[in-house]
Amino acid sequence: MNVQTALQTLKQQEFKPVYLVLGTEDYLQKQIRQAFLDKFKVEADDDLNFMNFDMETTSLEDVIGEAETVPFFGDYRLIFVETPYFLTAEKKTSSIEQNTDLLVDYLKNPVESTVLVFFANYEKLDERKKVTKQLKKTAELIEVKPLSEQETRRYIQQQVEQASVRMDKEAFELFLRLTDMELSKMMRELEKILLFSGSETVVTVETVSSLVPKSLEHNIFDMTNYVLKGQADLALRLYDDLHLQGEETIKINAILLSQLRLLLQSKILMKIGYQQANIAETLSIHPYRVKLAMQQVRSFDEKTVVNLFDELVEMDYQIKSGKMDKELLFQLFVLKTANYMKR
Incomplete structure (x- = not known):
C-alpha cells in the first residue's frame, strides 16, 4: 500500500x-x-x-x-x-x-x-x-519509492492548499527547480516559506528567490541560459558574483561543462526518439533534470551544441595548462559564445 x-x-x-x-x-x-x-x-x-x-x-x-x-x-x-x-x-x-x-x-x-x-x-x-x-x-x-514529477507536484500543491496560501505558477516552477524536485528538500524549504508568509495569501517569485538558497549548480544553470540566449552581460555579472563569493573559475567551468554535456546528450538522444524517462534511465539522472535540459536545448540544432561543447573543452584545457589567465579566458568564452548565439 x-x-x-x-x-x-x-x-x-x-x-x-x-x-x-x-x-x-x-x-x-x-x-x-x-x-x-x-x-x-x-x-x-x-x-x-x-x-x-x-x-x-x-x-x-x-x-x-x-x-x-x-x-x-x-x-x-x-x-x-x-x-x-x-x-x-x-x-x-x-x-x-x-x-x-x-x-x-x-x-x-x-x-x-x-x-x-x-x-x-x-x-x-x-x-x-x-x-x-x-x-x-x-x-x-x-x-516509499520516489514520487513521479506529477505526484510530487500534486503533493506539494496539496500542502500549500492546506496552509491556505497560493503559490503563483512562476513561483511554483522556481521552487521546483531550486529544490531539485527532491521531496525532503522541498518540504524543508516549504515549511520555511509558509512560516515567512504568515498572513500573506500568495507566495511570489520574490519570496521563493529570497528564501530558497541557490546552489552553485543552480547558478550555472542560469548562466547556461544566459549564454544560450546571448545575454553576455547577465552571464558575466553572475560569474563576477560567484567569483566574489569565493568560487574558483576551474570549478565553475567544470560544472558548466557538465551542464553542456547533459544538453548535448539529451539532444542526441532526443534525435533518435528517446523520451524524458528513457533519457533519465540511460544517463542515470533525475527525470526533472532531463526535463529542464530538454527545454533548454530544444530550440538549438545539434551542431550548435556540439560547437559550444568543443569550445568549452578547449577552454578547460587552456585554463588547466595555464596558457592564459583563467578569468580572462572564461570572460572571452562568454562574450564570444553569447555574440554567436545572438546571430
Whole structure:
C-alpha cells in the first residue's frame, strides 16, 4: 500500500505483526517512522516496549529474542529493524553474518503482540532469497519509492492548499527547480516559506528567490541560459558574483561543462526518439533534470551544441595548462559564445 493508505490505517489502530517499508524516498520513510512512534506513544529510545536495531551491528538472534518477549505493561511491543542488507544482493564484508533461517521461522508464526517494522531503504530486494520471499509473503508492504514529477507536484500543491496560501505558477516552477524536485528538500524549504508568509495569501517569485538558497549548480544553470540566449552581460555579472563569493573559475567551468554535456546528450538522444524517462534511465539522472535540459536545448540544432561543447573543452584545457589567465579566458568564452548565439 502507499504512504497515505498506511498512515490512515495506523490511525485506525489496525496493526499487523510485520511491516516492510520499502523504497528510497527519505521523507516518506520518515513520515511512516514517526506515525508508528506517535501511535505507540514512544517518547524516547529507552521506552520499555520499543527497540531499534541496526542490522549492520546487531544479530538477528537479538531481534527475534526481543520480538518474542511479551510487552511490559502494554498491549504491544514496537521493534524497528534498520538496514536489513541481508534482504538484498549486497555483500557486507564488514558486517556480522546473519542467520536468516531464524527470521524465516519467526515470520511463519509471528507474535501477535509484537509489531516488527523493517525499514528497507533500497530500490529493490533480492527476490531469490528465501528470507525475502517469506518476508514479502508475511509482511504488510508499505512503498516509499520516489514520487513521479506529477505526484510530487500534486503533493506539494496539496500542502500549500492546506496552509491556505497560493503559490503563483512562476513561483511554483522556481521552487521546483531550486529544490531539485527532491521531496525532503522541498518540504524543508516549504515549511520555511509558509512560516515567512504568515498572513500573506500568495507566495511570489520574490519570496521563493529570497528564501530558497541557490546552489552553485543552480547558478550555472542560469548562466547556461544566459549564454544560450546571448545575454553576455547577465552571464558575466553572475560569474563576477560567484567569483566574489569565493568560487574558483576551474570549478565553475567544470560544472558548466557538465551542464553542456547533459544538453548535448539529451539532444542526441532526443534525435533518435528517446523520451524524458528513457533519457533519465540511460544517463542515470533525475527525470526533472532531463526535463529542464530538454527545454533548454530544444530550440538549438545539434551542431550548435556540439560547437559550444568543443569550445568549452578547449577552454578547460587552456585554463588547466595555464596558457592564459583563467578569468580572462572564461570572460572571452562568454562574450564570444553569447555574440554567436545572438546571430
